[in-house]
Amino acid sequence: MAVRRKPTKAELRRQKMEELVMYPVDWLEERSGLIGGVRYFLFRNVPADINWMQTLGSAALTAFLVQAITGVILAMYYTPSAATDPATGKPVAWESIVNITDHLFMGWLVRGMHRWGASVFIILMFLHMGRVFLFGAYKYPRELNWIIGVLILVMGMMEGFTGYLLPWDQTAYWATVVGINLNGTAPFLGPWLAQFLRGGQEIGGETLTRFYSLHMLVIPGAIIALITLHLYLVIRLGVTSPPWSKDAAGREPVEDESPARAGLTRPVPHAEPGGRQ
Ligand code: HEM
Numbered sequence: 574m575a576v577r578r579k580p581t582k583a584e585l586r587r588q589k590m591e592e593l594v595m596y597p598v599d600w601l602e603e604r605s606g607l608i609g610g611v612r613y614f615l616f617r618n619v620p621a622d623i624n625w626m627q628t629l630g631s632a633a634l635t636a637f638l639v640q641a642i643t644g645v646i647l648a649m650y651y652t653p654s655a656a657t658d659p660a661t662g663k664p665v666a667w668e669s670i671v672n673i674t675d676h677l678f679m680g681w682l683v684r685g686m687h688r689w690g691a692s693v694f695i696i697l698m699f700l701h702m703g704r705v706f707l708f709g710a711y712k713y714p715r716e717l718n719w720i721i722g723v724l725i726l727v728m729g730m731m732e733g734f735t736g737y738l739l740p741w742d743q744t745a746y747w748a749t750v751v752g753i754n755l756n757g758t759a760p761f762l763g764p765w766l767a768q769f770l771r772g773g774q775e776i777g778g779e780t781l782t783r784f785y786s787l788h789m790l791v792i793p794g795a796i797i798a799l800i801t802l803h804l805y806l807v808i809r810l811g812v813t814s815p816p817w818s819k820d821a822a823g824r825e826p827v828e829d830e831s832p833a834r835a836g837l838t839r840p841v842p843h844a845e846p847g848g849r850q
Pocket residue numbers: 626627628629630631633634635637698699701702705710711715718719720721722723725726800803807811812813814
């Protein structure tokens with residue numbers, strides 16, 4: 574029979590520390606189930622033959638988070654005003670950008686990360702989309718997630734378009750003139766869209782305020798909602814195997830005896846018009 578020895582003082586202290594750390598975690602889990610949810614998200618099963626290309630979605634997510642964090646910092650110092658500063662004769666918005674870049678502690682870094690990060694975000698989204706396309710991962714049952722992805726891509730590009738005007742310099746102004754005029758040539762909705770984006774007949778203070786609101790409230794809100802939905806579907810449907818795998822997307826599902834995990838949808842053969850299974 575094993576004899577239980579008395580725990581040492583160090584062991585007791587360690588046990589106490591563990592209880593102290595776990596108390597808030599257990600408190601939250603008991604009342605919300607959130608910790609279990611996060612654990613399920615982080616430790617869910619994925620196919621054994623996935624590869625590095627399947628991390629591009631997470632890379633795009635990281636790029637988006639960098640944009641969100643640096644954007645919040647920039648918003649604390651940026652002034653979206655097209656008015657002229659009477660002391661210098663220069664636009665207030667442009668001056669606030671110069672202040673961030675030249676005078677704030679590490680402001681150049683935060684602004685640089687946000688500016689370059691915008692391109693990185695778009696490039697990663699395209700690479701991720703290319704991977705999904707080449708792996709056939711847009712096929713049944715993931716068509717809806719592809720559509721949500723396309724909406725995220727459109728929103729991402731709108732973020733770029735609205736953000737480009739904010740420095741309120743010559744490049745920003747004329748790029749926006751071109752962008753709005755292009756939108757204006759769309760059939761039926763074009764003229765209305767151009768008018769909506771300008772906020773009047775001319776590009777001016779109204780346009781800047783409008784673009785700022787779209788850039789830091791409306792579009793990021795929509796992107797966050799869409800990413801949440803996107804990830805929900807990734808978890809619900811599971812990640813696809815590469816095309817060279819026996820379980821590749823679009824193949825007939827392999828008969829599997831193991832019980833499905835709760836909440837996980839297994840692709841099943843679906844009837845096509847004409848009766849073919
Ligand atoms: C902010 C942009 C996006 C983020 C953060 C994101 C995130 C993710 C993540 C983390 C995954 C799972 C693992 C992986 O394949 O990387 C995934 C899968 C997927 N994404 Fe995206 N995604 C984005 C944009 C897009 C776009 C633009 C499309 C297509 C138009 C798309 C379509 C899909 C599809 C169909 C899947 C399922 C792939 C599979 O099961 O293998 N996503 N996404």
